[in-house]
Amino acid sequence: MSDYPFACDNWVSADNLPDIPHVIASARALLESTPGWKKGKRHHRVVSTLSKRTPGSAGSASAASSKTDSKPPGWHVRVSEHSKADGVSFADLWWALGVDHSVHESEYVPDLKEATRLRVFEQGTVEAWALYYTFPPPLSPRTFTVLVILSPPSPATSGTGSEKEALIISLPYAPSASEEQKLRKSVRGKYCSIERIRELAEGEGRTEWRMAVQSSAAGLIPGWVQEVSVPGKISDDVPFVLKWLKTHPAPAEPVPVPEAEPVLIA
Secondary structure, three states: OOOOOOOOOOOOOEEOOOOOHHHHHHHHHHHHHHHHEEEEEEEOOOOOEEEOOOOEEEEEEEHHHHOOOOOOOOEEEEEEEEEEEHOOOOHHHHHHHHHOOOHHHHHOOOOOOEHHHHHHHEEEEEEEEEEEOOOOOOOEEEEEEEEEEEEEEEEOOOOOOEEEEEEEEEEEEEOOOOHOOOOOEEEOOOOEEEEEEEOOOOOOOOOEEEEEEEEEEEOOOOOHHHHOOOOOHHHHHHHHHHHHHHHOOOOOOOOOOOOOOOOOOO
């Protein structure tokens, strides 16, 4: 079976859910390929960036001169390492990113004003969410609808000297007619992302946080302008989360992943 085709234009829906184990395995494979991508700028002293663009993508030179934005966006990656010595452990990052992911995200990302759960497929691990962002004028608000898939902490599957890892995957989600009624009036953006936190065996108490994303804010913003801003925007999430953890520390006991029968919300 070929890898799942991650893309911000590859929409899933309640009637067209992908095979979740296949998505998770493909997400691991995609992230394992990213160290060979083109290196970009360093942000906030601790965040490295990489990118991968195909010919004709919105971030390429040829596309920048085009008057249309029909070209696909490129892929962007950020990588940071954190340590217990600095006050950030694997458990801390799982608490911030893997537990109540979208709710916590709305608390640490300033532009994300509202996170609305649209549907539950598997409680705590496969859920559809609507994320409503506002920006300074003249930019209009944006809504991104995503299927959030969590792969809880488990022994790392690759032989890279890591102890355990967890994944948070967001796929573009097409809401049903009833789910559309829950959304605010706004420009509809789209993104696909994969986040991984990995405890590193060779660095005592160190955790790598790696994220890959392909996105489009849509609207009147030229695609090439969006592409230039993506590395900095995704890098900002790192200090946002670290600041949030100072006032929202992880519980002393690990938070279990809920186990429940699928509940469908019409």
